[in-house]
């Protein structure tokens with residue numbers, strides 16, 4: 001069984017001490033693959049699909065993936081571009097990002113629809129995010145949504161986390177339009193309420209859940225920063241209580257880690273409540289750690 005996550009991973013700078021910064025590798029879809037790897041049984045293959053360059057910084061990516069049990073069969077190469085970079089700044093544990101990624105190799109990941117389809121062939125789960133869409137050209141977005149819709153029609157679990165980053169979209173209108181189209185190709189949608197409220201004007205998690213359920217997804221789980229979760233699954237609505245809150249050190253990757261653990265449980269046929277509990281447990285660990293990724297050795 002193959003779990004494939006497609007998007008952009010970057011060099012990640014997180015503050016260490018004054019002018020010293022720690023360099024890691026992260027990116028929302030990679031983060032989700034990472035936590036899915038930690039949660040899935042060993043017989044599952046987890047792969048990360050992106051485009052990287054031929055330079056030394058890009059060369060770190062396949063080594064990093066392989067060292068951590070993530071397959072590189074879906075990696076492709078751009079001859080002249082390189083990978084992007086982002087830095088995390090923190091205010092009372094809440095993160096914000098600065099990006100240097102305008103011309104990254106990953107922006108070309110859907111330029112060749114045949115190569116994209118070959119990457120996706122044979123996967124049981126395909127995960128993308130709103131960031132994957134936001135970085136693409138309009139024709140790349142069309143190609144990616146088309147490939148996802150095709151996979152869904154063939155019975156693949158197709159997953160969208162809208163993960164809305166206003167800085168990456170041309171306009172709020174464009175974000176709403178493309179995300180609504182992508183939602184129509186997803187069987188599982190994992191939005192975060194605060195992002196959706198800001199972009200779509202949803203007043204409650206119930207509204208977010210109903211809007212995405214109307215696009216035809218089998219499963220919608222509305223993350224809410226550890227507060228109560230609203231979900232829709234197999235035609236029914238469900239509410240899950242808030243869990244005990246933890247004091248965050250850095251919230252980077254919280255939603256992605258929730259996705260990874262939760263999807264691992266759903267993909268292996270576990271009940272919704274167990275999948276949500278696994279997602280929460282993972283996210284509570286991640287917010288107590290600096291940067292998006294807890295070392296794999298500490299997870300498995």
Ligand SMILES: O=C(O)C(=O)C[C@H](O)[C@H](O)CO
Pocket residue numbers: 026027028029031086097131163165252253254255256292
């Ligand atoms: O913002 C992005 O594009 C990133 O992928 C950086 C972070 O790792 C991600 O946003 C966390 O969800």
